[in-house]
Amino acid sequence: MANTIESHCLHCMQRSDIFTKLAEGELAQVNACRVSIRYHAGEVVFKQGSPCHDFVCITSGMLKLYREDENDKRIIIGFAKPVDYIFVPGAFTDKRHHFSAIACEETTACLVGIEVFEKLLRDNHDFAAAFMAKISEQSIRFIEQMSSLVQKQMPGRMADVLIELSKGVYNSNPFVSSLSRQDLADMSGMTKESAIRILKTFRDDELIRTEGDTIEILNYPMLERISRNG
């Protein structure tokens, strides 16, 4: 079930800003406890409602994080990519997962027990401060997403999503994405048909170009204006 992917955390986690705060001894502690697992695209890493024992650190690939409701509707609330861990609020509250995580593509992740993480937070002030910064950034993203969902109409919401994918997730323009139209719809709080229609009007207006899995933003200023005004 579990394949050892990285030989040692020291070699791997140097690339993550938060883990650079850890000393070699601390990294060794994490390395000793982690379980490294490979997930195929479509596989669930953790399920909303299930018990929450571990922190998940992504070493390759990408996960999408989403909330499901009683009627099988989903909203995507974020992504996790290398090298980063997923902040799971249930770790500090009721020990339950409040959203699910699925691999978008072939993904490898290391699972680290919550208590190991808690010890690092207790003992390493720099690590704790960087962790607090990350949590705060996520809170801000949640607030911005709520604002987008409620205060903007569909073009504004889709503009938000495309800008966030380009600037915040793939860090590139154009970008190649494994996300389906349903995924884009789930990020922007609309149905798949509506998402497809908005993308078509963006292409017709020469704001973007799509070609297979590639999306290119052709007119950033105009897209940002649509984003601002809804």
Add this chain to the structure above:
Amino acid sequence: MANTIESHCLHCMQRSDIFTKLAEGELAQVNACRVSIRYHAGEVVFKQGSPCHDFVCITSGMLKLYREDENDKRIIIGFAKPVDYIFVPGAFTDKRHHFSAIACEETTACLVGIEVFEKLLRDNHDFAAAFMAKISEQSIRFIEQMSSLVQKQMPGRMADVLIELSKGVYNSNPFVSSLSRQDLADMSGMTKESAIRILKTFRDDELIRTEGDTIEILNYPMLERISRNG
């Protein structure tokens, strides 16, 4: 401008779960730095976009926290009531406020500089752990609010709001609220007229009773069912 409300933090903050983690010496440190201020209903405590220097601890009254957009639309993302502090993510990121806070009614609050708070977090593990739990609860509420806003229709959203006010804000049924119809609309992502209409159908269906500022939930199980199913 500033009136000293409480004589000492020791006498005041004993009532807050997180501040009970502080020793007398730590409370004295906070007491020495705090500025206590009274706000009238409608006054702004801090404004979205403004620089973020302080943590705000409410000692009486209530604040509503909301996000504004370019078109003056608002969404209420939470409340702050005694005795509690407001988690402001900007304190740990860009030193800017990402939402505004206004007094709903006559409110008193103590402002404590961020660096004082950061020192407490660094030196007191129990305090830091309790703080982390609070932040995590807020994250969960944000996720639940997003789910409500996107995945439910108006009756489900209003049911969510009424249940949250009864269970989570006022801790009582019936409850007396200073919130306007516009506030209820801003919490549930609908216009004021739509909010008024949904409340009327709830009254007609004998789910709730409203009388002036008082709202009573008459049929909790049915309201919870509407909440679940949207």
Add this chain to the structure above:
DNA sequence: GCTATTTGATGATATAAATCATGTAAAAGC
């Protein structure tokens, strides 16, 4: 390589919610 399934796309129609206009009641101000 062929078949079945899924995804992307389009068009027509229905529904949910917003907007606009107006009136009444309550609260605020003088």
Add this chain to the structure above:
DNA sequence: GCTTTTACATGATTTATATCATCAAATAGC
């Protein structure tokens, strides 16, 4: 106490978006 302003409420209409049906293209499975 009276007048003005604001909040609550209602009705009609418009707009935004979802839903449903269908087809073509791409992908998955055998």
